[in-house]
Amino acid sequence: MRDDFDTRWHELTEEIISGMKEWRLQHPKATFREIEQALDERWAKARARMLQDAALASAAADIRAAQAEERPVCPKCGAVLEARGTQERELATHHNQVVRLERSYGVCPECGEGFFPPG
């Protein structure tokens, strides 16, 4: 991992705990389903954020940072991809949360195809 997420991830879970306590005090007559939904919404936000952080920590997320032997190759011809800047991708995950991933974009020097490396 290129980053230490301990502090940020602890903050996310602390927000869930304090937010849930607050919500419960404001909704003393909430049903089981309502409590479940309030909890799921909060976990979904933290989950999406952790997913984003963990995905961006992958070495493959940045071609330039990767060592030569682990640099991604073209799935068609096997040539080592050349970095061509970064592009942002948006992925939807549980509870309509959007994860934004800034990934290196690679171009094959042999066949000219462009790829987002997996990982």
Ligand SMILES: [Zn+2]
């Ligand atoms: Zn190729």
